[in-house]
Amino acid sequence: MSTATSVPGKSHGNVNDVLTIDSAIVDAIVAHARRDHPDEACGVVAGPIGSDLPTRLIPMDNAARSMTFYEFDSMEQLRVWREMDDNDEEPVVIYHSHTATEAYPSRTDISFAGEPGAHYVLVSTREPDSEEIRSFRIVDGVVTEEEINIADATVDA
Amino acid sequence: MAIEVRVPTILRSYTGGAKIVEGAGETLSALIDDLDAKHNGFKGRLITPEGGLHKFVNIYVNDEDVRFLGALEAKLSDGDSVTILPAVAGGALGFAAAAAILGR
Numbered sequence: 001m002s003t004a005t006s007v008p009g010k011s012h013g014n015v016n017d018v019l020t021i022d023s024a025i026v027d028a029i030v031a032h033a034r035r036d037h038p039d040e041a042c043g044v045v046a047g048p049i050g051s052d053l054p055t056r057l058i059p060m061d062n063a064a065r066s067m068t069f070y071e072f073d074s075m076e077q078l079r080v081w082r083e084m085d086d087n088d089e090e091p092v093v094i095y096h097s098h099t100a101t102e103a104y105p106s107r108t109d110i111s112f113a114g115e116p117g118a119h120y121v122l123v124s125t126r127e128p129d130s131e132e133i134r135s136f137r138i139v140d141g142v143v144t145e146e147e148i149n150i151a152d153a154t155v156d157a
Numbered sequence: 158m159a160i161e162v163r164v165p166t167i168l169r170s171y172t173g174g175a176k177i178v179e180g181a182g183e184t185l186s187a188l189i190d191d192l193d194a195k196h197n198g199f200k201g202r203l204i205t206p207e208g209g210l211h212k213f214v215n216i217y218v219n220d221e222d223v224r225f226l227g228a229l230e231a232k233l234s235d236g237d238s239v240t241i242l243p244a245v246a247g248g249a250l251g252f253a254a255a256a257a258i259l260g261r
Contacts, residue, residue: 066250070247099249
């Protein structure tokens with residue numbers, strides 16, 4: 001474990017090097033990835049603006065329906081992004097699955113990453129009975145892995 | 158001729174942080190030129206050096222994707238609302254192949 005001192009950051013920025021996410025949401029993301037396997041699955045978890053807390057899972061269609069590529073349907077995306085706007089939410093997590101490779105951003109993922117404030121969560125479903133789940137920041141083409149803190153209400157609260 | 162343009166987070170460095178800016182133009186192409194004059198560099202994030210729309214953004218006029226409206230030639234009217242969103246895409250596939258699939 002690193003003992004790096006955290007630097008107080010601007011309150012509006014996402015300066016944490018950890019994604020805190022409810023176990024029920026993680027389970028639902030994994031279930032979505034399993035359901036769509038061997039195609040890649042994708043979606044968003046919205047949360048209140050500035051909270052850095054993902055609270056509302058929105059599974060999206062993979063318009064590409066591909067085992068190696070995903071793409072949000074542009075009209076579905078407009079509807080969902082407007083809905084978030086109306087709710088004072090933002091995309092806290094953008095997730096997708098890799099179905100035959102590791103849960104690490106590909107060059108394609110990095111090139112398209114257009115939400116600098118989001119946590120990019122990748123799930124690998126290449127193993128039939130276990131999932132690899134990892135989270136990254138992708139800003140200006142630079143990938144930074146971060147810890148995932150799975151908050152389980154039955155244990156933590 | 159005022160058109161409201163909603164700017165995604167990733168492009169707000171060009172608009173001084175503004176989420177909504179105003180522009181003018183009778184086509185999307187003219188609007189983007191107008192925005193670029195006010196927000197230097199904006200155009201390069203929306204249009205490729207070859208002159209097509211970038212794969213990395215989705216642009217909508219009111220409720221329609223401009224790809225269905227003639228892309229850069231899409232006609233605009235006073236009071237229209239233009240929304241720009243980052244395209245969300247990726248996957249294990251190599252970038253060149255992915256770009257070819259999108260082939261927009």
